[in-house]
Amino acid sequence: MKLLLIDDSPTDLRLLVDMLRGRHMRVSVALDGDKGYQLAALHRPELILLDVRMPGMDGFATCRRLKANPATQRIPVIFLTAANDLDERLEGFSLGAVDYIGKPFSEEEVLARVGVHLNSIPMALPSAAEEASAxxxxxxxxxxxxxxxxxxxxxxxxxxxxxxxxxxxxxxxxxxxxxxxxQPVFGWLREERLRQAYSRVCRGDTSILLIAEHLGYSSAANFTKAFRERFGLSPRDLREDMRARRHLSGTSPEPRQA
Known part of the structure; x- marks a missing residue:
């Protein structure tokens, strides 16, 4: 089994390496998040042990990148932390971590948690399409x-x-x-908001005001203005158009292409 340890503390890394190599596991190490991410993409370990608090690219940032890369997104991540902060743990789980191990390390706990995840979480290899996209x-x-x-x-x-x-x-x-x-970051965000808006207006009966609020527009008027500029119709007119088409055809037509 191949494991990757990412931690900026040489002392903690030595402890973990000694524990894990004693169980005949192959271990790679990285002292920062950027190198750890690169090693993960290169070696594809079965499990990653990742310190939360590191300078520069911390554990959460590293995890976000791992989960955004199709070649590494399925590798289980266990966070390492000296903190006992519930919000921090919830943040880690929301990013896709499978577990936490607290510092200072207990050898029994480390081996037990690592063993559970190596045995119970099958490592699905990325598909050819996923490989090609990364x-x-x-x-x-x-x-x-x-x-x-x-x-x-x-x-x-x-x-x-x-x-x-x-x-x-x-x-x-x-x-x-x-x-x-x-396109720029917030140009992409504008288009993503409008893409979601178009789908929600066409496919549901949610009020225009609620759609505007959900997507972060400051008012229904601002939402309507942006929508009309992008699609040539107001949200209300588009919805009425879709209803008329359904009535005439007796079916549920797909929204016309914007």
Whole structure:
């Protein structure tokens, strides 16, 4: 079994290596999140033990990148932490971690938790399509940023906060979006809001005001203005158009292409 340990503490790494190699596991180590992410993409370990609090690219930022890369997104991640903070643990689970191990380490706990996840979580290899799609750092950063923006679509982070969440800088985030999406970060967010708006208006009866609030528009009027500029109809007119078409055809037509 191949394990990857990512921790900025050489002392903690030595303890973990001694524990795990004593059980005949192959162990790779990295002292920072960026190198750890690169080793994960290169070696495809069966399990990653990842420290939460590291300078630069911390454990949460590293996990976001791992889960945004199709080649590494299925590798189970166990966070290592000296904190006993519930919010921190919940944050880790929301990012896709399977477990936590507390510091200072207990050898029995480390071996038990590692053993459980190695034995009970099958490692599904990425498909050929997933392998082919994981082609660049820019794509991974853009995917990870899109996930954050999608989860917080009504109240998105600033470019600076987005960069901090991914362990990079504003310039790199902007470059990655332009390279992968051919548009700026908040240009992509505007289009994503409108894409979701179009689908919700066409496929449901949710009020226009609630759709606007859900997608982060400051008012129904601002939402209607942006929608009309993008699609040529107001949300209300588009919905009426869809209802008329359904009535005439007796079916549920697909929304026309915008």
């Amino acid at each position: 082609t660049s750092r820019d794509e991974v950063l853009a995917r990870a940023a899109q996930k954050i923006l999608g989860d917080r679509i009504a109240d998105p982070p600033s470019l600076q906060e987005l960069a901090e969440l991914l362990g990079t800088n504003r310039s790199q985030i902007s470059k990655s979006f332009l390279a992968s999406c051919h």
